Amino acid sequence: MRVLETGNHLVALAANASAVEVVPAYPITPQTQIIEMIAELIAEGKMDAEYIPVESEHSACAALVSSSLTGARSFSATSSHGLAYMHEMLHYAAGIRVPVVLVNVNRALGPGWNIWCDHQDSISQRDTGWLQVYVASHQEAVDTVIQAFRITEDSSVLMPMMINMDAFVLSHTYMDAEVPDREEVAKYLPPYRPRWRLDVRKPVTHGSVVYPVDFSETRESMQIGQANAREVVTRAAEEFREMFGRWHGDLVEPYMMDGARYVIVALGSLAAESKVAVDSLRARGKEVGLLRVRFFRPFPNEELRALCAGREGLLVIDRDYSYGNEGALFTETKGALFGHVDVPARNLIVGLGGRDVTFEQIEGFVEKAWAGELEDVTWGDSHISPAHEVTREILCEFSELLDKDS
Amino acid sequence: MEEKKEEIGYMTSVSRPVKGCAGDTGEWRVFRPVKDADKCNECLLCWVFCPEATISKEGLEIDYQYCKGCGICAVECPTGAMTMVKEEKQ
Amino acid sequence: MVRFKDLPEEELFLAGSTACQGCPSSLALRIAFKALGKNTLLIVVASCTSVLQGSYPFSAINLPLMNVAFATGGASASGVSAGIKALAKRGELEEEPTVLVWAGDGGTYDIGIQSLSGAAERETDFIYVCYNNEMYSNTGTQRSGATPLGAWTTTTPGGKSQHRKDISQIMIAHRIPYVATVSLAYPLDFYQKMEKAKSIKGTKYIEIMAPCPPGWKFPSSQMIEVSRLAVQSGMWLLYEHEDGETRFTAATKRILEGKVKRKPVKDYLEIQGRFRQILSSPEGQQAEDLLEEEVSESIRRLQGWVPEYI
Numbered sequence: 001m002r003v004l005e006t007g008n009h010l011v012a013l014a015a016n017a018s019a020v021e022v023v024p025a026y027p028i029t030p031q032t033q034i035i036e037m038i039a040e041l042i043a044e045g046k047m048d049a050e051y052i053p054v055e056s057e058h059s060a061c062a063a064l065v066s067s068s069l070t071g072a073r074s075f076s077a078t079s080s081h082g083l084a085y086m087h088e089m090l091h092y093a094a095g096i097r098v099p100v101v102l103v104n105v106n107r108a109l110g111p112g113w114n115i116w117c118d119h120q121d122s123i124s125q126r127d128t129g130w131l132q133v134y135v136a137s138h139q140e141a142v143d144t145v146i147q148a149f150r151i152t153e154d155s156s157v158l159m160p161m162m163i164n165m166d167a168f169v170l171s172h173t174y175m176d177a178e179v180p181d182r183e184e185v186a187k188y189l190p191p192y193r194p195r196w197r198l199d200v201r202k203p204v205t206h207g208s209v210v211y212p213v214d215f216s217e218t219r220e221s222m223q224i225g226q227a228n229a230r231e232v233v234t235r236a237a238e239e240f241r242e243m244f245g246r247w248h249g250d251l252v253e254p255y256m257m258d259g260a261r262y263v264i265v266a267l268g269s270l271a272a273e274s275k276v277a278v279d280s281l282r283a284r285g286k287e288v289g290l291l292r293v294r295f296f297r298p299f300p301n302e303e304l305r306a307l308c309a310g311r312e313g314l315l316v317i318d319r320d321y322s323y324g325n326e327g328a329l330f331t332e333t334k335g336a337l338f339g340h341v342d343v344p345a346r347n348l349i350v351g352l353g354g355r356d357v358t359f360e361q362i363e364g365f366v367e368k369a370w371a372g373e374l375e376d377v378t379w380g381d382s383h384i385s386p387a388h389e390v391t392r393e394i395l396c397e398f399s400e401l402l403d404k405d406s
Numbered sequence: 407m408e409e410k411k412e413e414i415g416y417m418t419s420v421s422r423p424v425k426g427c428a429g430d431t432g433e434w435r436v437f438r439p440v441k442d443a444d445k446c447n448e449c450l451l452c453w454v455f456c457p458e459a460t461i462s463k464e465g466l467e468i469d470y471q472y473c474k475g476c477g478i479c480a481v482e483c484p485t486g487a488m489t490m491v492k493e494e495k496q
Numbered sequence: 497m498v499r500f501k502d503l504p505e506e507e508l509f510l511a512g513s514t515a516c517q518g519c520p521s522s523l524a525l526r527i528a529f530k531a532l533g534k535n536t537l538l539i540v541v542a543s544c545t546s547v548l549q550g551s552y553p554f555s556a557i558n559l560p561l562m563n564v565a566f567a568t569g570g571a572s573a574s575g576v577s578a579g580i581k582a583l584a585k586r587g588e589l590e591e592e593p594t595v596l597v598w599a600g601d602g603g604t605y606d607i608g609i610q611s612l613s614g615a616a617e618r619e620t621d622f623i624y625v626c627y628n629n630e631m632y633s634n635t636g637t638q639r640s641g642a643t644p645l646g647a648w649t650t651t652t653p654g655g656k657s658q659h660r661k662d663i664s665q666i667m668i669a670h671r672i673p674y675v676a677t678v679s680l681a682y683p684l685d686f687y688q689k690m691e692k693a694k695s696i697k698g699t700k701y702i703e704i705m706a707p708c709p710p711g712w713k714f715p716s717s718q719m720i721e722v723s724r725l726a727v728q729s730g731m732w733l734l735y736e737h738e739d740g741e742t743r744f745t746a747a748t749k750r751i752l753e754g755k756v757k758r759k760p761v762k763d764y765l766e767i768q769g770r771f772r773q774i775l776s777s778p779e780g781q782q783a784e785d786l787l788e789e790e791v792s793e794s795i796r797r798l799q800g801w802v803p804e805y806i
Contacts, residue, residue: 021582024575048585050578054571055614062568062611063575066539069562070579071588092565097418156415191586196420198537198560198576200593205555207563208421214552221417228415423558426512427550434517450500454683455720457515457523459507472511476518477717490717 001179007138007170010177011077011103011163012037014145016047017185021072021192024052024063028082029115030167031105035077057082061089061102068098069206071199073149073192075100079167080107080121087125093160094129094222096207099152099192100160102130103145106268106319107167108353116354117167119267119320122296123328129222131161131229132297135248136272138175141165143240143248146185150236155195156228164296166269167354180244188243226298233295251300253292254307256282260289262370263308264362265333266317267293270351274317276359281366288366293329301336308337314345315369317362321349326377350380357381426472431458435475437490439468445487452479452488498684498691504530513556515548518716520706520723521627522548522556523680525598528625529559531690536594537576541608542566543600544634544708545627560593567607569599570615573622594694595622601642602632604703605661609641616670616699623693623700626663629708637711644731645790646765646774646783649711655774655783659790664703665797668737672699676736679705681724685746689736705732713769722767728756729764730791730806735798742798752795754805761787 005013012034015023025035041047050072054060060076068074078086083104093100104122108114122132131151135141144163152161165171180188198206210218230251237249253271256278257263264274271292281288291307293300308314318327325331330347337343346369351357361380368374421427441452446466453461455478460469480488508529515522521544529536538561540546546563550556564572576595583589599608604626612624631649632638639649639656642663646655667675674696678686686704693700707722709715714722726732727747734748743749750756762784765771774783792802 021585022575022578024571024578050581052574052578053618054574055610055617058567059571059574059611059614062565062571063578066562066564066568066572066575067579067582068575070537070576070583072579072582074575074579088565089568095419158418195416196418198562198579200535200537200560203423203534203558203560205421205423205549205557205561205563206419208419208549208553208555209547209551210419211551217414218417218419221414224415419552421550421553421555423510423555425510427510427554427556428512428514431512450503454500454503454527455523455680457517457519457526457719458511458513459509459526460511463503463505469511474517476719477715478518478719481717482720 001181002176003179004174004176006033006172006174007141007165008033008105008172009037010138010142010179011145011165012041013179014142015075016041017180017182018146018149018189019073019182019186019191020049020075022050022052022067022074023076024054024060024067025076026054026057026060026078026082028057028079030107030171031077031079031082031103033171034103057085058089061086061093064100064102065089065093065096065098068100069096069198071192071194071197077103077105079105080109083121083125084109087128090125090128090130097158097222098160099149099158101145101148101152101163102160103163103165105167105171106164114353115167117169117319118352118354119164119318122162122164123320123322125162126297126328129159129226130297131159131226131295132164133161133295134164134267134293135170136269136292138170139177139246140248141170142177142179143244143246146180146189147236147240147248149189151229151232153192154232157225157232158195159222159225159229164268169269188240230298251295252303252307253294255290255292257289257291257307259287261287261312262366263311263314264288264290264317264366265293265314265329266290267296267319267329270317270319270357273357273359274362277362277366280359280363286367299332299336304333304336305340308343309341311343313370314343315348315366316345317348317350319351321352346374347377348380349377355381430471431474432471435473435493437475437477438470438493439473439475439477439479439488440491441466441468442487442489445485447485449484451482451484455479455482498688500684503687508534508558510556510558513548514550516710516716518709518719519544519548520629520680520704520708520719521545524627524704524706525557527683527686528596528690531687532594532596532694534559535591536596538562539564539569539572539576539595539597541569541597541599541603543603545598545600547634566603568611569597569603569608569624570611570613570620573597573624574615574618574620577620577622597622597624599624599626600633601626601628601630601640605641605663613670616667616672616701619698621697621699623702626701626703627706628703629706629711630660631708631711633708633711645786646771648770648773655777655779662794664701667701670699672701673697674700674736674738676702677732677734678702679723679727679732679734681720681727682734682746685734711770714767718767725759725764725767728759729761730758730795731761731764731787733794733798752803752806754803758806761791
């Protein structure tokens with residue numbers, strides 16, 4: 001079924017097509033339309049799932065996990081502060097090994113309150129054990145939701161999966177996309193068959209106290225699940241392509257990499273924008289290519305080594321920052337290459353809090369980086385605005401007042 | 407190495423319900439309950455009140471392998487049939 | 497009228513656990529399991545109960561059990577309940593199991609109150625049991641929202657200066673179909689209330705007063721006696737709230753009907769080491785008076801008036 005819909009609504013339709021059975025959800029801008037559409041679909045009898053209107057995101061993740069452990073295919077969505085609020089439970093979901101799927105609409109964290117796009121939310125969760133993928137188009141969002149269940153429910157994986165989708169750029173814009181029917185998806189995605197669950201026929205204790213003598217192996221098995229996901233992602237995508245004719249299976253999506261001497265590395269919609277920058281640069285004879293990192297977890301170390309070998313340099317774009325160091329994608333990319341591939345790299349920090357980033361800007365930075373004019377880390381679009389001037393005035397006034405107290 | 411990883415890979419923190427999961431908890435005792443069958447009127451209070459489920463409903467026998475010697479059965483016994491006796495040091 | 501001999505023989509709580517001697521939670525679990533039976537899915541919120549069940553790879557509880565994070569009792573139940581509905585739709589369940597949450601006062605009064613409140617408002621079909629030892633026992637006896645005025649804990653070493661919350665009342669205000677308080681000293685009352693809860697659809701809240709020997713500082717053999725004195729003094733009121741009506745039960749009923757004289761709160765306070773300090777301090781009498789007042793105030797809130805003889 002071809003529809004013209006927003007990214008959020010498409011995600012809801014994809015979840016329905018994937019025969020999701022339980023959706024615990026809490027609203028947060030800019031994810032709200034996902035759960036509103038799911039509520040509507042259920043009310044109209046078009047979706048057969050249990051909807052749990054939880055009272056917080058922490059509870060959303062708790063219900064997501066317990067529902068999955070009971071044996072039902074479970075799905076939720078959140079963003080930003082909601083994802084942060086779930087943090088404890090994200091660790092829990094990975095530790096209890098349930099194949100749940102969560103769509104995270106990437107939004108900045110405050111204060112100051114900001115509802116627009118950046119990647120700080122999902123980047124901050126990269127250690128929790130969740131598989132993490134970043135989509136850059138509406139169709140990719142649909143197809144990735146469907147494939148996600150295939151990936152997580154594979155018995156060699158059994159780690160929860162987070163699908164990241166940029167706020168407003170993808171969540172709120174309308175594009176046409178193909179959403180397969182439930183019946184079609186059912187041929188691709190069999191019903192959820194848990195490997196362990198709450199079951200009165202087999203009373204066991206899940207999530208026991210585990211002493212140091214036995215704990216490490218439970219963690220190593222989580223890493224093995226992540227490592228196995230690499231192969232499962234590819235297999236799931238190949239089978240998807242066979243059935244639906246579309247490919248979304250790269251751990252890293254290369255663009256114009258043939259003969260590319262300088263390479264942009266980016267996530268999500270900024271990577272999509274960078275494609276336009278690459279085209280523009282190529283038209284001017286500059287041999288630039290793009291690596292759109294899709295899977296952040298498991299991080300595509302091998303792919304990056306292979307794709308970056310022999311290049312003259314990288315410009316890694318981060319829409320996030322790991323304060324006290326640098327952009328997270330930058331750190332992880334360099335980590336992948338260290339000791340294997342010797343390529344200079346520069347970090348560009350842009351688009352925080354949803355600030356618009358154009359392909360012209362990206363082009364300009366690529367040229368500067370290639371010419372060796374950039375520092376290790378560049379805050380690409382920082383400038384003091386009139387609004388910041390007002391803040392400065394206020395802070396001066398505070399100093400005057402509070403200094404008098406002492 | 408591959409074999410070890412495959413073994414470890416398929417794992418989570420599930421546990422099996424068994425008696426004595428904390429070992430022979432009878433070893434925790436300082437005092438042990440002793441039942442005087444002549445005084446016992448089989449009111450079942452000791453069975454009901456045992457926090458460790460070490461007294462059987464049938465026959466009101468005490469499982470000394472696991473009885474922790476908390477003393478509740480002796481305090482609640484209405485006929486004085488249950489008394490706490492100091493454990494002998496081995 | 498159920499008698500002791502009617503209680504099922506089978507033990508779903510298996511002897512040889514890591515519980516302390518005389519632990520009220522393990523006794524409460526034993527009795528609750530007898531009332532609910534094997535067709536139960538148990539959710540254990542972080543508490544002593546997470547630990548007394550033993551450690552990997554063995555467990556003392558012979559039921560399907562999910563150990564959940566501290567703040568998530570109610571939400572976890574909502575998830576399991578929805579999961580059960582999904583399985584039932586698929587035709588995969590012979591009989592829908594009872595969903596039982598077992599939480600301490602920490603996971604109920606404080607960190608878990610939001611999640612419990614949400615589940616109750618959503619009318620999640622489950623039984624929520626709070627075993628209330630009036631402190632955070634598992635982490636070494638710190639104060640909780642359930643700690644009574646004057647009680648010693650490691651974080652209220654001079655005796656708590658605030659009153660405890662009354663969560664059962666809060667749950668009544670959620671308009672759920674069943675709220676009950678129980679005591680281990682009145683096990684048949686407990687058993688019957690659990691059975692009744694099992695038969696009702698919707699959210700059922702049951703609170704057990706659980707005197708913790710190391711935390712309240714009394715010998716383990718006195719655990720039932722302390723439970724009894726709490727009820728006999730009115731510091732723990734036994735009642736059930738159903739269909740908009742509160743009914744007192746067991747010894748509390750007898751006291752409120754004037755058939756049995758209520759014991760002074762002092763009798764209850766004196767046998768516990770946790771009140772020794774406040775009682776022997778200049779604030780002792782005032783604390784005792786305030787607690788006597790609290791008993792009257794709780795009765796007034798439940799039935800609108802307080803008999804003279806209380």
